[in-house]
Amino acid sequence: MEQFTEKEIxxxxxxxxxxxxxxxxxxxxxxxxxxxxxxxxxxxxVLESEIGGYxxxxxxxxxxxxxxPTAANLxxxxxxxxxxxxxxxxxxxxxxxxxxxxxxxxxxxxxDDYISNQIHYLSLQKRFGVxxxxxKNSASGGIDLNDLEHQLKSxxxxxxxxxxxxxxxxxxxxVREIGAIIKQYDTLYLLDACQSVGQLTLNVDDLNCDFLSTxxxxxxxxxxxxxxxxxxxxxxSLGLEPLFxxxxxxxxxxxxxxxxxxxxxxxxxxxxxxxxxLGTKTAIEYAVQIGIDRIYDRAQRLADFARQELxxxxxxxxxxxxxxxxxxxxxxxxDADPSxxxxxxxxxxxxxxxxxxxxxxxxxxxxxxDWAIRISPHYFNTTDEINTAVSALNEILDQK
Numbered sequence: 001m002e003q004f005t006e007k008e009i010x011x012x013x014x015x016x017x018x019x020x021x022x023x024x025x026x027x028x029x030x031x032x033x034x035x036x037x038x039x040x041x042x043x044x045x046v047l048e049s050e051i052g053g054y055x056x057x058x059x060x061x062x063x064x065x066x067x068x069p070t071a072a073n074l075x076x077x078x079x080x081x082x083x084x085x086x087x088x089x090x091x092x093x094x095x096x097x098x099x100x101x102x103x104x105x106x107x108x109x110x111x112d113d114y115i116s117n118q119i120h121y122l123s124l125q126k127r128f129g130v131x132x133x134x135x136k137n138s139a140s141g142g143i144d145l146n147d148l149e150h151q152l153k154s155x156x157x158x159x160x161x162x163x164x165x166x167x168x169x170x171x172x173x174x175v176r177e178i179g180a181i182i183k184q185y186d187t188l189y190l191l192d193a194c195q196s197v198g199q200l201t202l203n204v205d206d207l208n209c210d211f212l213s214t215x216x217x218x219x220x221x222x223x224x225x226x227x228x229x230x231x232x233x234x235x236x237s238l239g240l241e242p243l244f245x246x247x248x249x250x251x252x253x254x255x256x257x258x259x260x261x262x263x264x265x266x267x268x269x270x271x272x273x274x275x276x277x278l279g280t281k282t283a284i285e286y287a288v289q290i291g292i293d294r295i296y297d298r299a300q301r302l303a304d305f306a307r308q309e310l311x312x313x314x315x316x317x318x319x320x321x322x323x324x325x326x327x328x329x330x331x332x333x334x335d336a337d338p339s340x341x342x343x344x345x346x347x348x349x350x351x352x353x354x355x356x357x358x359x360x361x362x363x364x365x366x367x368x369x370d371w372a373i374r375i376s377p378h379y380f381n382t383t384d385e386i387n388t389a390v391s392a393l394n395e396i397l398d399q400k
Contacts, residue, residue: 001297004379012290012380023385026351027299028167028195028328028376031221033283040282041223044275057274064274067281071228074284075212076203080236080263083229084277088194089116091213091229094267095190096120097243098235099159103129108157110135110143110173111362112166114192121161133157134362141322142173145181152185159188165195168360168372170303170320170328172200179208188235194218194227198283199299199327201292210235216276219299219327219378222283226276231264241266295379299327302377302386309390310375315397319367330355330372336397338371344396350389 004012013019018032048056057064068079075082085091107121111134124130133155136147143162151157160182164175175191182189191209193202198220204212212230216222231240241249241260248270250258260266287295306329310316319330333341338354345352355372357364364370377386 001293003301004294004298009380009382016380019380021349023350023381023389025375025377025381025385025389026353027221027378027381028218028374029353030217030224031198031219031378032380033221033223033279034286036286037222037279037282041275041279044278048275053274060274060278063281064277067277070281070284074197074202074288075230076205077230077232081204081231081233083231083264083267084272084280085213085227085229085268086225086272087227088192088213088215089227091215091227091267092117092190092192093120094242095211095213095229095231096124096159096161098240098267099188101128101130101158104131105158106131106133106155108133108135108148108151108155108160108187110162111137111366112142112169112171112173112360113161113163114167114194115359117161117163117192130158131155137366138323142171142324143178145174145177148178149181152182152187156185157187159190161190161192163192163195165193165199165326165328166360166363167195167328168355168363168374169322169330170307170325171322172196172324172326174323176206179206183208195326195328198287198292198295200296204230204232216280216283219295220280220283220287221378223276223279225273226280228280229264229267231267236262236264236266246270290379296327298379299377299381300325302379302381302383303327303329303375305383306375306377306386306390309386310393313390313394313397316393317369319369319372321367327376327378329375329377331375332369332372333397338373341373341393341396345389345392348392350392352389 015034016032024032068082071082072079121132125132136144138144189209190211193212194215197214210232216226217224248268249266250260252258307318315334316331342354353374357370
């Protein structure tokens with residue numbers, strides 16, 4: 001893998017205004033947008049202010065339509081398989097709502113799914129009597145593939161719903177192996193890829209998922225309030241549609257009849273932020289031009305370096321575990337308060353974020369931790385920034 005040159009990294013940083021203001025190590029929350037993305041969004045908002053929102057969308061219709069093949073290219077699918085949404089959670093719930101659950105149906109998930117997803121499953125359990133079953137973790141962390149197959153055989157789940165990279169740790173689930181196993185069974189598969197799009201190369205043919213949900217704001221470096229959803233041809237052919245389909249996704253043909261769109265736009269709402277769609281399109285193009293594999297290699301190296309340096313602090317315990325780790329680093333500190341640490345780092349213009357037990361009850365209990373600080377570097381960050389953050393943490397702890 002060809003690593004970025006110093007000249008390339010300087011160019012990335014020059015196109016990222018925030019690098020002059022902060023050490024941004026919260027890319028798993030919301031990354032710093034590069035200048036071309038910001039410009040795309042602002043230009044469209046200005047156009048709306050000058051000629052009107054409907055009129056601006058009509059004028060830019062051809063460019064707006066280009067979002068769908070652009071997003072499809074990122075995931076190796078067709079434009080018909082892409083829906084634009086307001087967030088990864090919005091994508092996820094639209095997909096989840098399309099599945100006609102009945103009492104005693106099973107949702108098979110993991111111990112490391114995103115908090116909102118876990119709450120969705122429990123809500124379905126409470127409201128419809130759906131059973132939630134969690135796959136065991138392997139000794140090294142991540143899904144136990146043998147138990148996955150056992151649960152598929154014994155539970156006959158209506159849905160397998162998993163998170164590729166949990167928000168609360170650096171774990172990367174073995175999704176290619178998972179998809180190959182699931183493909184052999186009569187079930188639907190929904191994959192949350194909100195932390196992996198923009199960080200890892202994703203090919204839905206390899207993943208064998210029926211739905212894939214993601215966001216724009218994280219490692220893709222797009223705007224907040226935007227996401228998109230992959231819907232497989234299988235899911236479309238089954239007639240799956242969101243519970244609250246609207247005039248964007250369906251045509252009202254008779255008094256008591258509607259016809260859903262043939263493609264994934266049946267999962268969209270009529271009203272959405274066109275400026276953010278265009279910003280997401282630019283963010284995808286920007287990432288693809290740089291190279292997703294090179295992005296992952298750089299971000300992972302920075303994360304490994306951060307884990308190494310944090311482990312040298314006696315009161316720090318790095319929490320990440322699993323056969324494969326990514327650019328999310330989590331750690332806890334004995335006899336310390338996460339809010340205080342985060343606030344003190346922020347005073348030094350270092351952006352990190354705390355995570356608490358209530359965000360990932362199963363994972364935190366297994367690790368014996370009540371909270372963690374999450375550091376998530378990206379390819380535009382530097383080892384000097386990691387060193388500065390670690391030194392600042394040391395200084396703050398020495399003062400306590």
